[in-house]
Amino acid sequence: MILPFAAGGQTDAIARIITEPMRASLGQPIILENVSGAGGTLALGRVARAAPDGYTLILGTQSQFVNSGAVYSLTFDLLKDFEPIALVASSPSLILAKNAAPPNDLKGLVAWLKANQDNVSQGHVGAGSGPHLCGIDMQNRIGGRWTFVPYRGGSQAMHDLVGGQIDLYCTSPATSIQIVRGGQVKAYAIAGKSRLAAAPDIPTVDEAGLSGLHVLTWQGLWAPKGTPRAIVGRLNAAVTAALADRAVGSRFADLGVEVPPPEQQTPEALAAFQRAEIEKWWPIIKAAGIKPE
Numbered sequence: 001m002i003l004p005f006a007a008g009g010q011t012d013a014i015a016r017i018i019t020e021p022m023r024a025s026l027g028q029p030i031i032l033e034n035v036s037g038a039g040g041t042l043a044l045g046r047v048a049r050a051a052p053d054g055y056t057l058i059l060g061t062q063s064q065f066v067n068s069g070a071v072y073s074l075t076f077d078l079l080k081d082f083e084p085i086a087l088v089a090s091s092p093s094l095i096l097a098k099n100a101a102p103p104n105d106l107k108g109l110v111a112w113l114k115a116n117q118d119n120v121s122q123g124h125v126g127a128g129s130g131p132h133l134c135g136i137d138m139q140n141r142i143g144g145r146w147t148f149v150p151y152r153g154g155s156q157a158m159h160d161l162v163g164g165q166i167d168l169y170c171t172s173p174a175t176s177i178q179i180v181r182g183g184q185v186k187a188y189a190i191a192g193k194s195r196l197a198a199a200p201d202i203p204t205v206d207e208a209g210l211s212g213l214h215v216l217t218w219q220g221l222w223a224p225k226g227t228p229r230a231i232v233g234r235l236n237a238a239v240t241a242a243l244a245d246r247a248v249g250s251r252f253a254d255l256g257v258e259v260p261p262p263e264q265q266t267p268e269a270l271a272a273f274q275r276a277e278i279e280k281w282w283p284i285i286k287a288a289g290i291k292p293e
Contacts, residue, residue: 001015001019001030001031001032001033001057001058001059001221002033002035002043002046002047002056002057002058002059003015003032003033003034003035003043003058003059004035004036004040004041004042004043004044004058004060004061004063004064005034005036005040005125005152005153005154006034006036006152006153006154006155006156007034007153007155008153008154008155008175009125009153009154009155009175010091010154010171010172010174010175010217010219010255010257011059011060011061011219012032012034013174013175013255014059014088014089014174014219014252014255014257015032015059016032017248017251017252018088018239018242018243018248019032020242021238021241021242021245021247021248022238022239022241022242025237025238025241025242026234026235026238036152036153037152038072038126038292039063039064039067039068039071039072039126039127039128039129039292040060040061040063040064040068040126041064041068041072041074043058043060043064044058044060044064044065044068044074044076044078045074045075045076047082047222047223047224048075048076048081048082048224048225049224050224051224052083052223052224052225052226052227052228053227053231054223054227054228054231054232054234054235056223056224057085057221057222057223057235058082058221058222058223059088059219059220059221060219060220060221060222061130061217061218061219061220062130062216062217062218062277062281063125063126063128063129063130065078065082065220065222065274066078066274066277066278066281066282067128067129067130067133067281067285068128069278069282070128070281070282070285070286070290071127071128071285071290071291071292072128072292078274078278079271079274079275079278080225081224081225082222082223082224082225083222083223083224083225083226083227083232083267084220084221084222084267084268084270084271084274085220085221085222085223085232085235085236085239085267085270086220086221086235086236086239086240086243086265086266086267086270087218087219087220087260087264087265087269087270087273088218088219088220088221088239088243088260089218089219089252089257089258089259089260090216090217090218090219090257090258090260091172091173091174091192091196091216091217091218091255091256091257091258092173092190092191092192092193092194092196092204092214092215092216092217093130093131093134093170093171093172093190093191093192093215093216093217094170094171094172094173094176094177094180094187094189094190094191094199094202094256095109095134095138095168095170095187095188095189095190095191095205096161096168096169096170096171096176096180096185096186096187096188097109097161097167097168097169097185097186097188098161098162098164098166098167098168098185098186099164099183099184099185099186100164101167101168101186103186103188104186105188105208105209106188106189106203106205106208106209106210107208107209109188110142110209110210113138113142113144113146114142114143114144117144117145117146118146120146120147120167120168121146121147121148121149121166121167121168122135122146122147122148122149122166122167122168122169122170123148123149123150123151123157123160123161123166123168123169124148124149124150124151124157124169124170125150125151125152125153125154125157126150127150127290127291127292128285128290130170130172130215130216130217131154131157131169131170131171132148132150132290133215133281133284133285134170134191134213134215135148135168135170136284136285136288136290137213137215137284138170138210138213140284140288141210141212141213142210146167146168149166154171154172154175155175157169157171158171158175158176158179158185161185162179162184162185169185170191170215171217172217172256172257173196173198173199173255173256173257174217174255174256174257177196177198177199177254177255177256180199180202181199187199187202188202188208189202189203189204189205189207189208189210190202190203190204190205191204191205191213191214191215192204192205192214192215192216193206193214196256197253197256198253198254198255198256199256218273220270220273220274221235221239223235232267236265236266236267239265240262240265243259243260243265
Protein backbone atom coordinates (compact mmCIF):
# COMPACT_ATOMS: atom_id res chain seq x y z
CA MET A 1 0.00 0.00 0.00
CA ILE A 2 1.60 3.21 -1.25
CA LEU A 3 1.19 6.30 0.97
CA PRO A 4 1.88 9.54 -0.97
CA PHE A 5 3.31 11.44 2.00
CA ALA A 6 6.27 11.31 4.33
CA ALA A 7 5.79 9.12 7.41
CA GLY A 8 4.03 10.53 10.44
CA GLY A 9 0.98 12.27 8.95
CA GLN A 10 -2.74 11.53 9.01
CA THR A 11 -2.71 9.15 6.04
CA ASP A 12 0.08 7.20 7.69
CA ALA A 13 -1.91 6.87 10.93
CA ILE A 14 -5.11 5.82 9.17
CA ALA A 15 -3.27 3.25 7.04
CA ARG A 16 -1.79 1.62 10.13
CA ILE A 17 -5.21 1.44 11.79
CA ILE A 18 -7.09 -0.16 8.86
CA THR A 19 -4.38 -2.53 7.65
CA GLU A 20 -4.45 -4.51 10.89
CA PRO A 21 -7.99 -5.90 10.32
CA MET A 22 -7.53 -5.91 6.51
CA ARG A 23 -4.53 -8.20 6.96
CA ALA A 24 -6.74 -10.70 8.75
CA SER A 25 -9.48 -10.52 6.08
CA LEU A 26 -7.06 -10.97 3.18
CA GLY A 27 -4.93 -13.60 4.88
CA GLN A 28 -1.65 -11.89 4.05
CA PRO A 29 0.51 -8.98 5.22
CA ILE A 30 0.12 -5.46 3.87
CA ILE A 31 3.37 -3.57 3.48
CA LEU A 32 3.18 0.22 3.77
CA GLU A 33 5.56 2.34 1.69
CA ASN A 34 5.83 6.13 1.91
CA VAL A 35 6.47 7.74 -1.48
CA SER A 36 6.44 11.53 -1.06
CA GLY A 37 7.32 14.33 -3.47
CA ALA A 38 5.70 16.48 -6.16
CA GLY A 39 2.44 16.76 -4.23
CA GLY A 40 2.06 13.00 -4.17
CA THR A 41 2.09 12.68 -7.96
CA LEU A 42 5.23 10.51 -7.86
CA ALA A 43 3.24 7.97 -5.90
CA LEU A 44 0.28 8.30 -8.28
CA GLY A 45 2.50 7.63 -11.28
CA ARG A 46 3.98 4.58 -9.66
CA VAL A 47 0.56 3.08 -9.00
CA ALA A 48 -0.77 4.03 -12.43
CA ARG A 49 2.09 2.02 -13.99
CA ALA A 50 1.78 -0.95 -11.63
CA ALA A 51 0.36 -4.32 -12.66
CA PRO A 52 -3.43 -4.37 -12.13
CA ASP A 53 -3.35 -7.50 -10.02
CA GLY A 54 -4.53 -6.15 -6.67
CA TYR A 55 -1.09 -6.23 -5.07
CA THR A 56 -0.34 -2.51 -5.45
CA LEU A 57 -2.75 -0.04 -3.86
CA ILE A 58 -2.64 3.63 -2.93
CA LEU A 59 -4.28 5.30 0.05
CA GLY A 60 -4.61 8.83 -1.29
CA THR A 61 -6.31 12.08 -0.42
CA GLN A 62 -7.92 14.99 -2.22
CA SER A 63 -4.42 16.41 -2.67
CA GLN A 64 -3.57 13.60 -5.08
CA PHE A 65 -6.89 12.43 -6.51
CA VAL A 66 -8.47 15.87 -6.96
CA ASN A 67 -6.16 18.84 -6.63
CA SER A 68 -3.09 17.52 -8.45
CA GLY A 69 -5.00 17.43 -11.73
CA ALA A 70 -5.43 21.21 -11.66
CA VAL A 71 -1.82 21.89 -10.62
CA TYR A 72 0.44 19.41 -12.41
CA SER A 73 0.74 18.24 -16.01
CA LEU A 74 0.02 14.58 -15.36
CA THR A 75 0.81 11.69 -17.67
CA PHE A 76 -2.27 9.83 -16.45
CA ASP A 77 -5.96 10.58 -15.90
CA LEU A 78 -7.17 10.79 -12.30
CA LEU A 79 -10.63 9.49 -13.16
CA LYS A 80 -9.75 6.95 -15.85
CA ASP A 81 -6.43 5.38 -14.81
CA PHE A 82 -7.32 4.17 -11.32
CA GLU A 83 -9.93 1.79 -9.91
CA PRO A 84 -11.71 3.19 -6.84
CA ILE A 85 -12.06 0.74 -3.98
CA ALA A 86 -13.52 2.62 -1.02
CA LEU A 87 -13.70 5.94 0.81
CA VAL A 88 -11.91 5.15 4.06
CA ALA A 89 -12.06 8.24 6.28
CA SER A 90 -12.91 11.93 6.37
CA SER A 91 -12.55 14.85 8.73
CA PRO A 92 -12.81 18.64 8.66
CA SER A 93 -9.58 20.61 8.92
CA LEU A 94 -8.48 22.57 11.99
CA ILE A 95 -7.26 26.16 11.70
CA LEU A 96 -4.17 26.38 13.89
CA ALA A 97 -1.58 29.00 14.81
CA LYS A 98 1.61 29.08 16.82
CA ASN A 99 1.19 29.77 20.51
CA ALA A 100 2.87 33.17 20.20
CA ALA A 101 0.14 34.43 17.85
CA PRO A 102 -1.70 37.20 19.74
CA PRO A 103 -5.35 36.46 18.78
CA ASN A 104 -7.46 34.23 21.00
CA ASP A 105 -10.44 33.65 18.69
CA LEU A 106 -11.11 33.39 14.95
CA LYS A 107 -12.44 36.93 14.55
CA GLY A 108 -9.30 38.22 16.23
CA LEU A 109 -7.17 36.02 13.98
CA VAL A 110 -8.83 37.45 10.86
CA ALA A 111 -8.17 41.02 12.04
CA TRP A 112 -4.56 40.14 12.91
CA LEU A 113 -3.98 38.51 9.52
CA LYS A 114 -5.28 41.57 7.69
CA ALA A 115 -3.05 43.88 9.72
CA ASN A 116 0.09 41.71 9.57
CA GLN A 117 -0.22 39.76 6.32
CA ASP A 118 3.16 40.90 4.97
CA ASN A 119 4.84 39.12 7.88
CA VAL A 120 2.65 36.00 8.13
CA SER A 121 3.64 32.53 6.90
CA GLN A 122 1.41 29.49 6.53
CA GLY A 123 2.61 25.92 6.08
CA HIS A 124 1.21 23.36 3.65
CA VAL A 125 2.19 19.98 2.20
CA GLY A 126 2.39 20.80 -1.49
CA ALA A 127 0.92 23.11 -4.10
CA GLY A 128 -2.82 22.50 -4.29
CA SER A 129 -2.86 20.28 -1.19
CA GLY A 130 -5.75 20.45 1.28
CA PRO A 131 -3.78 22.62 3.74
CA HIS A 132 -2.81 24.92 0.87
CA LEU A 133 -6.40 25.28 -0.37
CA CYS A 134 -7.59 25.95 3.16
CA GLY A 135 -5.24 28.94 3.23
CA ILE A 136 -6.21 30.08 -0.27
CA ASP A 137 -9.91 29.92 0.58
CA MET A 138 -9.27 31.82 3.81
CA GLN A 139 -7.36 34.51 1.91
CA ASN A 140 -10.18 34.83 -0.63
CA ARG A 141 -12.81 35.17 2.08
CA ILE A 142 -11.03 37.83 4.16
CA GLY A 143 -9.26 39.64 1.31
CA GLY A 144 -5.74 38.98 2.55
CA ARG A 145 -2.47 37.65 1.12
CA TRP A 146 0.39 36.08 3.04
CA THR A 147 3.29 33.74 2.36
CA PHE A 148 2.91 29.98 1.97
CA VAL A 149 5.72 27.62 2.97
CA PRO A 150 5.69 24.11 1.41
CA TYR A 151 6.72 20.98 3.33
CA ARG A 152 7.23 17.39 2.21
CA GLY A 153 4.92 16.13 4.95
CA GLY A 154 2.53 17.23 7.64
CA SER A 155 4.74 16.16 10.52
CA GLN A 156 7.46 18.59 9.42
CA ALA A 157 4.96 21.44 9.06
CA MET A 158 3.51 20.73 12.49
CA HIS A 159 7.00 20.61 13.99
CA ASP A 160 7.72 24.10 12.66
CA LEU A 161 4.35 25.42 13.85
CA VAL A 162 5.04 24.17 17.37
CA GLY A 163 8.50 25.72 17.17
CA GLY A 164 7.14 29.04 15.92
CA GLN A 165 8.95 28.97 12.55
CA ILE A 166 5.59 29.41 10.78
CA ASP A 167 2.49 31.24 11.96
CA LEU A 168 -0.40 29.21 10.58
CA TYR A 169 -1.24 25.68 9.53
CA CYS A 170 -4.53 24.16 8.44
CA THR A 171 -4.58 20.41 8.96
CA SER A 172 -6.59 17.39 10.03
CA PRO A 173 -7.39 16.55 13.66
CA ALA A 174 -5.64 13.21 13.22
CA THR A 175 -2.21 14.83 13.17
CA SER A 176 -2.94 17.74 15.49
CA ILE A 177 -5.53 16.95 18.15
CA GLN A 178 -3.03 15.65 20.72
CA ILE A 179 -0.80 18.67 20.14
CA VAL A 180 -3.80 20.97 20.57
CA ARG A 181 -4.81 19.19 23.77
CA GLY A 182 -1.25 19.54 25.02
CA GLY A 183 -1.41 23.30 24.59
CA GLN A 184 1.48 23.40 22.10
CA VAL A 185 -0.49 25.32 19.44
CA LYS A 186 -3.66 27.41 19.29
CA ALA A 187 -6.79 25.98 17.62
CA TYR A 188 -9.21 28.64 16.35
CA ALA A 189 -11.93 26.72 14.53
CA ILE A 190 -13.02 23.58 12.71
CA ALA A 191 -13.35 24.12 8.95
CA GLY A 192 -16.53 22.05 8.79
CA LYS A 193 -20.25 22.13 9.46
CA SER A 194 -20.23 20.46 12.88
CA ARG A 195 -18.02 20.23 15.95
CA LEU A 196 -15.79 17.25 16.56
CA ALA A 197 -16.61 14.72 19.26
CA ALA A 198 -12.87 14.56 19.97
CA ALA A 199 -12.70 18.34 20.51
CA PRO A 200 -16.18 19.63 21.42
CA ASP A 201 -14.82 22.91 22.79
CA ILE A 202 -13.47 24.07 19.41
CA PRO A 203 -16.15 26.03 17.46
CA THR A 204 -16.90 25.59 13.78
CA VAL A 205 -15.95 28.34 11.35
CA ASP A 206 -19.64 29.17 10.97
CA GLU A 207 -19.97 29.66 14.72
CA ALA A 208 -16.69 31.55 15.02
CA GLY A 209 -17.30 34.14 12.32
CA LEU A 210 -15.90 32.83 9.00
CA SER A 211 -18.94 31.10 7.56
CA GLY A 212 -18.55 28.72 4.65
CA LEU A 213 -14.84 27.90 4.99
CA HIS A 214 -15.38 24.15 4.76
CA VAL A 215 -12.30 22.07 3.93
CA LEU A 216 -12.67 18.32 4.24
CA THR A 217 -9.66 16.05 4.56
CA TRP A 218 -10.35 12.52 3.35
CA GLN A 219 -8.63 9.28 2.43
CA GLY A 220 -9.65 6.82 -0.26
CA LEU A 221 -8.20 3.56 -1.54
CA TRP A 222 -7.49 2.95 -5.23
CA ALA A 223 -5.87 0.27 -7.40
CA PRO A 224 -4.40 0.56 -10.94
CA LYS A 225 -6.78 0.75 -13.90
CA GLY A 226 -7.82 -2.66 -15.13
CA THR A 227 -7.78 -4.40 -11.77
CA PRO A 228 -10.43 -7.14 -12.12
CA ARG A 229 -13.80 -6.42 -10.55
CA ALA A 230 -13.56 -9.54 -8.42
CA ILE A 231 -10.31 -8.30 -6.88
CA VAL A 232 -11.74 -4.80 -6.35
CA GLY A 233 -14.73 -6.44 -4.67
CA ARG A 234 -12.53 -8.50 -2.35
CA LEU A 235 -10.45 -5.47 -1.41
CA ASN A 236 -13.60 -3.40 -0.81
CA ALA A 237 -14.97 -6.15 1.43
CA ALA A 238 -11.74 -6.11 3.46
CA VAL A 239 -11.96 -2.32 3.86
CA THR A 240 -15.63 -2.25 4.82
CA ALA A 241 -15.11 -5.04 7.33
CA ALA A 242 -12.25 -3.05 8.86
CA LEU A 243 -14.37 0.10 9.06
CA ALA A 244 -17.16 -1.84 10.77
CA ASP A 245 -14.75 -2.93 13.50
CA ARG A 246 -15.57 -1.07 16.73
CA ALA A 247 -11.90 -0.83 17.63
CA VAL A 248 -11.20 0.94 14.33
CA GLY A 249 -14.10 3.33 14.90
CA SER A 250 -12.84 4.11 18.39
CA ARG A 251 -9.30 4.80 17.18
CA PHE A 252 -10.65 6.99 14.37
CA ALA A 253 -12.75 8.95 16.88
CA ASP A 254 -9.71 9.53 19.08
CA LEU A 255 -8.04 11.14 16.06
CA GLY A 256 -11.07 13.25 15.18
CA VAL A 257 -11.61 11.18 12.03
CA GLU A 258 -15.02 9.93 10.91
CA VAL A 259 -15.89 6.57 9.35
CA PRO A 260 -17.97 7.19 6.19
CA PRO A 261 -21.53 5.80 6.23
CA PRO A 262 -21.79 2.33 4.61
CA GLU A 263 -23.45 3.72 1.48
CA GLN A 264 -20.39 5.93 0.91
CA GLN A 265 -17.94 3.02 1.17
CA THR A 266 -18.63 1.48 -2.27
CA PRO A 267 -16.32 1.90 -5.29
CA GLU A 268 -19.12 3.71 -7.12
CA ALA A 269 -19.63 6.15 -4.25
CA LEU A 270 -15.91 6.97 -4.15
CA ALA A 271 -15.90 7.63 -7.90
CA ALA A 272 -18.89 9.99 -7.60
CA PHE A 273 -17.39 11.75 -4.58
CA GLN A 274 -14.09 12.28 -6.42
CA ARG A 275 -15.89 13.87 -9.39
CA ALA A 276 -17.84 16.20 -7.07
CA GLU A 277 -14.62 17.30 -5.32
CA ILE A 278 -12.98 18.02 -8.69
CA GLU A 279 -15.94 20.20 -9.70
CA LYS A 280 -15.68 22.13 -6.42
CA TRP A 281 -11.93 22.70 -6.17
CA TRP A 282 -10.53 22.91 -9.69
CA PRO A 283 -12.04 26.37 -10.38
CA ILE A 284 -10.60 27.70 -7.09
CA ILE A 285 -7.16 26.24 -7.82
CA LYS A 286 -7.05 27.59 -11.36
CA ALA A 287 -8.33 31.04 -10.32
CA ALA A 288 -5.52 31.19 -7.74
CA GLY A 289 -2.92 30.32 -10.37
CA ILE A 290 -1.41 27.61 -8.19
CA LYS A 291 1.67 26.08 -9.80
CA PRO A 292 4.01 23.21 -8.83
CA GLU A 293 6.72 24.13 -6.33
